[in-house]
Amino acid sequence: MGDLEAAILQELWKSPKALAVREFHERISRSRPIAVTTVATILERLYRKGVLSRKLVNEGGPHYLYSSRLSKDAFKHVVVNNVMGALLRGFNDVTVAYLAERMADKPEDHKILSKYLNRLKSE
Amino acid sequence: MIRAPGVLMFVAWVLMGPIGIHHELWLPALILSTLPITALGLAFIVKRSYRFQSMALLAVLGIMFFESLQSIASWLHIELIDSSLVEGEEVRHFLSFFFTLNVGLAAVGTVAAVCVALSLELRKSHLPLAKLFPAMNFEAAPPEVTRSVEKLSTTMGVVPPKVTLIDSGDPAAFITRSKREYILAVSVGLLESLSAKELDACLAHELSHVKNNDFSVRSFATAARVALFAHPLSHLIEPAVYRAREFLADRTAADLAERGALISALSKLQESQNYFAAHRSIGTACLFGSVGTNPLFRLFDKHPTLENRIRVLQEQ
Numbered sequence: 001m002g003d004l005e006a007a008i009l010q011e012l013w014k015s016p017k018a019l020a021v022r023e024f025h026e027r028i029s030r031s032r033p034i035a036v037t038t039v040a041t042i043l044e045r046l047y048r049k050g051v052l053s054r055k056l057v058n059e060g061g062p063h064y065l066y067s068s069r070l071s072k073d074a075f076k077h078v079v080v081n082n083v084m085g086a087l088l089r090g091f092n093d094v095t096v097a098y099l100a101e102r103m104a105d106k107p108e109d110h111k112i113l114s115k116y117l118n119r120l121k122s123e
Numbered sequence: 124m125i126r127a128p129g130v131l132m133f134v135a136w137v138l139m140g141p142i143g144i145h146h147e148l149w150l151p152a153l154i155l156s157t158l159p160i161t162a163l164g165l166a167f168i169v170k171r172s173y174r175f176q177s178m179a180l181l182a183v184l185g186i187m188f189f190e191s192l193q194s195i196a197s198w199l200h201i202e203l204i205d206s207s208l209v210e211g212e213e214v215r216h217f218l219s220f221f222f223t224l225n226v227g228l229a230a231v232g233t234v235a236a237v238c239v240a241l242s243l244e245l246r247k248s249h250l251p252l253a254k255l256f257p258a259m260n261f262e263a264a265p266p267e268v269t270r271s272v273e274k275l276s277t278t279m280g281v282v283p284p285k286v287t288l289i290d291s292g293d294p295a296a297f298i299t300r301s302k303r304e305y306i307l308a309v310s311v312g313l314l315e316s317l318s319a320k321e322l323d324a325c326l327a328h329e330l331s332h333v334k335n336n337d338f339s340v341r342s343f344a345t346a347a348r349v350a351l352f353a354h355p356l357s358h359l360i361e362p363a364v365y366r367a368r369e370f371l372a373d374r375t376a377a378d379l380a381e382r383g384a385l386i387s388a389l390s391k392l393q394e395s396q397n398y399f400a401a402h403r404s405i406g407t408a409c410l411f412g413s414v415g416t417n418p419l420f421r422l423f424d425k426h427p428t429l430e431n432r433i434r435v436l437q438e439q
Contacts, residue, residue: 002402021292021315035394037294040312044292056290056311062265063315064292 004034004042009051013072018055018065051075088120173371177340180364184347184357240349244342248300252287252308255301260290261308268314272307272326278379281333288314294392298329305333317388324376324385331375337368358423365425373432374439386436393429 011027012019021043025036043066046052054064070078087095096117103109252261264286276283284298284305292312299306307329309322317325332338344364351357377385421428 004398004402021312035316035391035398037312037316037391037395038398040292040294040316041395041399044312047292054292056262058265061267061314062262062288062311064311 002042004028004038005046007031008039008042008046009068009072009075012052012066012068018067020057020063020065022063024066173367173374174335177344177364177367177371180360180367181340181343181347184344184351184360184364188347188350234350237346237350240346241342244345248338249302252299252301252306255299262288262290264288264309265314268309268322268326271323272330275323275327275330275379279327279330279334279375281330284330284333294395296325296329298332300338316391318384320381320384321388321391324380325388327376327380328372328385331372331379332368334375335368335371337372340368341365362423362425366427369427370432370435373436377436377439382436382439386433389429389433389436393433396429 007028008024011024015023021036021040024043025034025039028034028039043052043054043064047054047066051069052066053069054066057063057065068075084095099113103113247255265288268288269286272286273283282305284307287306287308289295289308289310291310292315293310294312294316295308295310296313297308299308307326309326313325314322341364344361348357348361373385
């Protein structure tokens, strides 16, 4: 996921309501120069990936109102699950060894890793 | 500054000029073959007349077609039949008949290919929009956009096309023929991204394709490329015709709507394009190279780059 996609999601999680392209553009362009066409295209991509849902509204000219399909925590879970799942499927030994090495100094992580490995064994 | 069409023109001149020398009527053939090229060169040098350029390119394609058939016939007769290698009057008659038949068949085959290409284009224009673009969803167009299109069409003197809304956040607009009528499609993303003036300029660009008869011109260019598929130049001239018509549509739109608004709309699209080009993954760039920026690949593009369109509009 690119940084602009992440920024868009952050804005969406911060907002209590669904947002339109121009609202996203107004908020994001405060911190970086960005064309409204770029924001529109990124939103379309996130929608196609299934991350966002949208509703076509006709008041004040046709426009979409975008909302997130997942909460911030649920989204993190999905991302980590996808990334780790792919790594474990493709490079099982290397990934497990890497995780074990990185987590060697953290007892609290041992428990999580053991739990995950046990679940893998049972599958 | 040497432009791609200028290089194309020079190559065409070099290749086509000597062909005329093999003909019995070499002088008229030479004049005929170099006339549109010279005119084309003048069009580039004297003034940016994209209408003239595209018509001259079409003429070049037509003459190339004529030249190809003539060259085959001449070569066969001069090199084979009339040479001392072939002995006997009957054998010569037979070969003459055989080669004439072959050239005739080639001509018939080429004409048939052109007819098939044109009929496919015609058939395509009879298909409903949903079949032409199966991946897209279309909605009823908003009344304000329909009103703008009607107003612009009246000013341009064209029959107002049907207007439809593409259910997509990607900023896009196009005009096409479906069920024997023109349909102008604009995406929700475009309406969200452009101001009213910028949108009018984009609509004017699309309507200019109708006003300038671009559908017919492009169909002839495609048919000629099909007929001359073995000639490498035809694969360069067809996209050059398309590009010239895009520049012409920009000019027509700029004369009608606000030039600044069209430049502003194209600049917004270019900014977006640049963003995605810059954020393309390194792996992808290494695998496929920067196709969009390579001048050689651009010769085959039917659309000029946004950068070039903006530059030309700013220079006019």
